[in-house]
Amino acid sequence: MGSKRVILFLLLLAFWLTVSDSVDAQHLIIGAILSLVTVSFWHVLNKRLSKTPILGELLLLCLCFVMIIGYIIQANISIAKTLLFSKPHVSPMVMEMETGIQSNWGRVLLAACITITPGTITVDINPDTGRLVVHVLTRENAVDLLHWRMIDKIRDLETYRQN
Numbered sequence: 001m002g003s004k005r006v007i008l009f010l011l012l013l014a015f016w017l018t019v020s021d022s023v024d025a026q027h028l029i030i031g032a033i034l035s036l037v038t039v040s041f042w043h044v045l046n047k048r049l050s051k052t053p054i055l056g057e058l059l060l061l062c063l064c065f066v067m068i069i070g071y072i073i074q075a076n077i078s079i080a081k082t083l084l085f086s087k088p089h090v091s092p093m094v095m096e097m098e099t100g101i102q103s104n105w106g107r108v109l110l111a112a113c114i115t116i117t118p119g120t121i122t123v124d125i126n127p128d129t130g131r132l133v134v135h136v137l138t139r140e141n142a143v144d145l146l147h148w149r150m151i152d153k154i155r156d157l158e159t160y161r162q163n
Contacts, residue, residue, distance in 0.1 A: 009039045011065075018069065019116075057160040064153050068113050071150065075118040079137065082119075088138045094123065095142050097132050099151050106158050107132070113150050120145060 016031035
């Protein structure tokens with residue numbers, strides 16, 4: 001296994017263990033298997049993996065990882081307040097958003113980040129325009145999503161991948 005695949009495997013396994021309910025043998029084995037399968041499929045299907053990532057790209061990817069963990073924690077607290085105290089009031093809505101992200105992998109990454117953040121779920125991605133259809137729990141979630149810093153970071157990652 002090449003060093004790039006080992007790094008990707010370790011990052012995926014670390015993410016798995018971060019979002020898992022507990023760290024025991026079962027979660028470690030399942031996480032290792034899923035990470036290994038994901039790395040194998042990605043290597044076979046994605047020719048871009050052969051491009052050596054530069055340090056700035058790796059640092060930005062780590063920043064995105066830390067940011068999404070922070071957003072998940074913030075969203076959990078916000079959803080708990082909304083459900084327990086009805087502040088802000090639950091007002092579910094479906095919104096369409098234009099992100100300016102050009103690559104398919106960038107759109108999928110953003111959609112996954114939106115979906116794993118509580119209170120939001122990506123319903124559809126238009127492959128032609130790149131617009132995302134997102135279900136949000138409150139109007140505040142919708143406003144926050146329109147100005148989400150993660151969108152800018154994914155655009156920055158796209159810039160690194162293009163160069």
